[in-house]
Amino acid sequence: MGAKQTLTLLFVITVAVASVPVATLGQPTASAQPSPAVQDTANATDAGTGQVQQPDDGTCNYVQLYNQTIDSIVQIQTASGLGSGFVFDLxxxxxxxxxxxxxxxxxESxxxxxxxxxxxxxxxxxxxATAYADLAVVRVNETPEYVDALSVTNDTPQPGEKVAALGSPFGLESTITSxxxxxxxxxxPTRAGVLPNAIQTDxxxxxxxxxxxxxxxxxxTVAGVNQAGGAENIGFAISASLVNQIAPVLIQNGTYEFPYLGIRPAPLTQPIIEANDLxxxxxVYxxxxxxxxxxxxxxxxPTGFExxxxQRVPVGGDVIVGxxxxxxxxxxxxxxYVLTETRPGDTVDMTVIRDGExxxxxxxxxxxPEPRTTA
Structure with a gap:
């Protein structure tokens, strides 16, 4: 599926694709089912929202969380591998x-x-589907009766909040990690650039x-869509705000039009500040x-280097400050801001530092534009 596209980021970043080759794993494993003793603990939900109610002492009842969400989690099976997903709308x-x-x-399946x-x-x-946001939507015409759609939060989570990652790591269905x-x-990083507003988790x-x-x-509620593990104790998820923004459009139109600025942004480091006499x-440089x-x-x-x-440091480039x-x-x-607050055709007013002014x-x-393809 082709998708129209996200803001430009021109640096190349290699990302490990966290799907599992079928040839490596063989057939999918059988789903693990909670025991009756476990199921009995999973009845505490809010009658008005259907959301999980947790203790007020800051702890997390992961057994309860698992049993209230796992029926909404799916394994995605393609000719090239396995991944995970969740029911977003029903x-x-x-x-x-x-x-x-x-x-x-x-x-591309x-x-x-x-x-x-x-x-x-x-x-x-x-x-x-869209490569820039690394999101796709799959329609299932006959969803089992026991399945509900998961709510996606409208709020930005706070560092330190307890979370669980649900899915099929290495083809092991219905797995929870905390x-x-x-x-x-x-x-x-995504296959087509770099995506902002991401959530980091351990x-x-x-x-x-x-x-x-x-x-x-x-x-x-869903805080993000797991995308890849970056290193030990470092993983990333596409933010709930982007899921809420993009997924409904993919359902309706099949594509999403991303705004395009066309710069290679760099952090304002001490060498850049010194070389440009800022x-x-x-x-943002x-x-x-x-x-x-x-x-x-x-x-x-930049007009040159010093x-x-x-170190070879660029000089003469604008610094975006507003x-x-x-x-x-x-x-x-x-x-x-560009991704969430602008659309193609919108005019934005920028404040820059140029030549000291x-x-x-x-x-x-x-x-x-469409992402480039490689031979």
Whole structure:
């Protein structure tokens, strides 16, 4: 499935694709079912919202959380491997369900297998996908009666909140791992660039977990979509805010139009500050621009280089310090604003430091071009 595209980030980052090759694992394992003793503990839900109720003492009842969410978790089966997903939307009248997973899990497949926690295997049709956000939506026409859609939070989680990652790591269906929110507003690599607003967690995320939910222990809502484990005790998830923004459009249109600025943003480091004789210590340095991009008409990229402490440092580029009246201190803030607050065709007002002077420039956002393919 092709998808229209996200803001430009021109640095190349290699990302480990966390799906599991079928040839490595053989056939999927049987679903693990909770024992009757475990099931008896799983009845504490809010009557108004259906969300999990947890103790007020800051602890997490992971048994309760598991039993209240696991029926909404699925294993995604493709010709090239296995991944995870969760039921995002459900039409109770006709049983049609929409499953959210990663784009790299479906991997251009049109049809996938969807296995539910109690063993039901359905055929799913990929109705929309985007490589830039690494999100895909799969439609299942006959969802089992025991399945509910999981709620996706509208709030940004706080570092330290307890979470669980649910899915099928290494093909092991209905698996739960635990951890906390380690950080928010991170940038995360995808196959087509870098995605802002990502959630960092220490909950183990292994090959096969990709596409499954990262669930908040406090109420059982989805905080993000697990994408990949970056290193020991470091994993990343696509934020709930982006899931809520993009998934409904994929369901309706099959594609998503991403805004396009066309710069290579760099953090404002001490060598850049020194070489450019800047009087600011925060902002985003324009380290380069795509030819013909919206930014290339209004912003200024480096005009040369200087040597600082034996390092080659760019000089002459703009420093973005504000956008639409909001202060910009980091690359993550700039990219997050562009993705969540702008659309192709919108004009944004930027405040930049250029040649030592503060200036205001206006840039009209473009539409993100198709990702490049490699032979």
């Amino acid at each position: 039409n109770e009248e006709n049983g049609t369900g929409y499953v959210v997973t990663n784009e790299h899990v479906v991997n 049109g049809i996938v297998g969807v296995r539910f926690s109690q063993g039901n295997l359905s055929t799913g049709q990929v109705v929309g 951890g906390i929110i380690s950080g928010v507003n991170r940038t995360m 909950a183990p995320i292994n090959p096969g977990n990709s596409g499954g939910p990262l669930v908040l222990c406090g109420n059982g 009087n600011v210590t925060s902002g 324009v380290a380069g621009m795509m030819r013909g991009s919206p930014a290339s008409e209004e912003l200024q990229e 040597i600082v402490n034996r 956008i639409d009246g909001q202060r910009v201190e980091t690359r993550e803030e700039l990219l997050g 503060r200036q205001n420039v206006s840039v009209t956002m473009g539409e993100r």
